[in-house]
Structures are given as C-alpha cells and as structure tokens.
Amino acid sequence: MRELERYYRVLDLEPGASLEEVNQAYKDLAFIWHPDRIPLENQRLREKAQKKLQEINEAREKLRSLKTKHQIPHHSHHSHHSYNSYQPYQHHSPPPPPKKPQTKTTYQSPNPQSANSRSANHQSPNPRSTNSQSANYEPPKPNPDLSGKDFSHANLSNKDLSGRNLSYANLSGANLTDAFMHKVVLRGADLSEANLFRANLLLADLREANLRNTNLIGADLSGADLRGADLTGARVRSGDRLLVKLIGANLSGAIMPDGNVHG
Incomplete structure (x- = not known):
C-alpha cells in the first residue's frame, strides 16, 4: 500500500485519483521534466530530468496497470505514449508509399547528345534543379512589430x-x-x-x-x-x-x- 501511495505522490496526486487524472498528471510532468527542455551544456540537470522522467513513467504505468485491470480489461497499453526511454520531441508518421516509375515518350532529337541529356534529366532529377524551382517562392513575412x-x-x-x-x-x-x-x-x-x-x-x-x-x-x-x-x-x-x-x-x-x- 505504501508503494502505491508513493506512485500517487510522484504524480502529485491524492490516493484514489481517477485514470484520467493519472494520465493528465503524467502528461503535465513529462512535459516539464523532458530533458530536451534543458540546455545541452547542463548535463547534470539533464541527467536529473531523465531520472525524474523514469520515475514519473514508472508511477503512471503501475497506476494505469492497476486501474485498467479492474476497470477497463480490454484497454490496450499501446494507446498511450511513453517517455520511459528518453527521446527528443518529434512526430512520427509512416513513410509515403514509393512512387511507381512513370514512363514517358520523349522526342528523339537528331542530336544524340541532346537526347541523352534529356533522358538523363528525366530519369534522375537533379536536386539543385528542384531547389531552383522553389527558390522563387517566398512565404509571406509577418510584421514582427x-x-x-x-x-x-x-x-x-x-x-x-x-x-x-x-x-x-x-x-x-x-x-x-x-x-x-x-x-x-x-x-x-x-x-x-x-x-x-x-x-x-x-x-x-x-x-x-x-x-x-x-x-x-x-x-x-x-x-x-x-x-x-x-x-x-x-x-x-x-x-x-x-x-x-x-x-x-x-x-x-x-x-x-x-x-x-x-x-
């Protein structure tokens, strides 16, 4: 029982708090103690934050496991994001499916060198060429004053x-x-x-x-x-x-x- 009370205390909650309160407290504290929010040169505080984050994660997992066992038996633990292993803030999304190669009939120039040049450009786009196409685009600049x-x-x-x-x-x-x-x-x-x-x-x-x-x-x-x-x-x-x-x-x-x- 004392161990259970300790988990509540780590999340700054009163014993018996709801699952929703546990999850919200976890999100708030994980946001505050995430090592990415501490300057890289302050290694001591980053290590402290990482240790704190592990304690917060352990408390949330223990309380969530206990509550879902008695309240929501079929709830999957995969629906919650975990900060147990320190990771920088980032959004993950599945990579787009590979594009199917497109065939295009090209005009055969009498000049073989010119035709080969066009064919090469068609098959292997030059990154510099792509950048040059968007170089002229300038997003609107907000007035900072x-x-x-x-x-x-x-x-x-x-x-x-x-x-x-x-x-x-x-x-x-x-x-x-x-x-x-x-x-x-x-x-x-x-x-x-x-x-x-x-x-x-x-x-x-x-x-x-x-x-x-x-x-x-x-x-x-x-x-x-x-x-x-x-x-x-x-x-x-x-x-x-x-x-x-x-x-x-x-x-x-x-x-x-x-x-x-x-x-």
Whole structure:
C-alpha cells in the first residue's frame, strides 16, 4: 500500500485519483521534466530530468496497470505514449508509399547528345534543379512589430509569436496556452491575468512586464530577462512543487509571486 501511495505522490496526486487524472498528471510532468527542455551544456540537470522522467513513467504505468485491470480489461497499453526511454520531441508518421516509375515518350532529337541529356534529366532529377524551382517562392513575412497593440482577452493559444516585438502591448487576460514565444520582446507589456500555461518563453525579454495573477504553470522561462517584472500573485506552483522553468532567468529586481523583491 505504501508503494502505491508513493506512485500517487510522484504524480502529485491524492490516493484514489481517477485514470484520467493519472494520465493528465503524467502528461503535465513529462512535459516539464523532458530533458530536451534543458540546455545541452547542463548535463547534470539533464541527467536529473531523465531520472525524474523514469520515475514519473514508472508511477503512471503501475497506476494505469492497476486501474485498467479492474476497470477497463480490454484497454490496450499501446494507446498511450511513453517517455520511459528518453527521446527528443518529434512526430512520427509512416513513410509515403514509393512512387511507381512513370514512363514517358520523349522526342528523339537528331542530336544524340541532346537526347541523352534529356533522358538523363528525366530519369534522375537533379536536386539543385528542384531547389531552383522553389527558390522563387517566398512565404509571406509577418510584421514582427506589434508593440503597443491591444490583444486583451484575445485567444492566442498555440500561436507562434517567436521573435515578435510586443513591447508595451496589452495582453491582459489573453489565452496564450502552448504559445511559442521564443525570444519574444514583451518589455513593459501587460500580461496580467493572462493564461501562459505551457507557453515557451525561452530567452524572452520580459523586463518591467506586468505578470500579476498570470498563470505560469508549465511555462518555460529559461534564459528569460525578468528584471523589474511584477509577478505578484502569479501561479507558479502546485502545492509545494514549482512548475515553472526558470533556468538561467534574470530575476534581478523582480517582484516575486509572494510579493518579495528578488535580490
């Protein structure tokens, strides 16, 4: 029984939590502790994260096995993704079926050298030629300067805002769940009561930003500049567990969630 309670404790759950709660807790913690989210040069923390990930995976497997045995006998364990063996984030998809060779009747030029050249090009496409065909295509370039814009209570979930200039923008109450905001500039921006659950804010500029009562659970603020930012009342913990990544973040002069100023 003590071992069972330990598995619940590893997933930060109360004993008797449902299978859905077990799976959700596992996904949240696996996201936070995945070694890919730690800089390569910090080997000590990467090893710690890998060990933590193994503990999380073991706890989830033991609890899932117990619950499916009594509740869902025919449920297959293959329907759940496992992080037991450390793997980088990637999406797997089956390779496309090989294309059948196409035959094409070509005009026979009187010049044998010219005909052979065309035939060779038809059978073995030159990669450089393929690249040259798409070289002229340029995707539309978004305007990176959004400084001072009003995005209050906007739904920006899963948006890619990396590198954008959002300094002094109004993002109060905005939904930025799972947003990708690598190197975004949010200096002086109003993010009060915004939802930044699992947002990627690596190397973001958040100097003097208003983060009062912001949900930062699962957010990655590694390397971010938070000098002078106001995090009063921000959600960063679940119980006694810190659930925000602040590796290498500059918190000099920042007002922490408990109201104390970081030294």
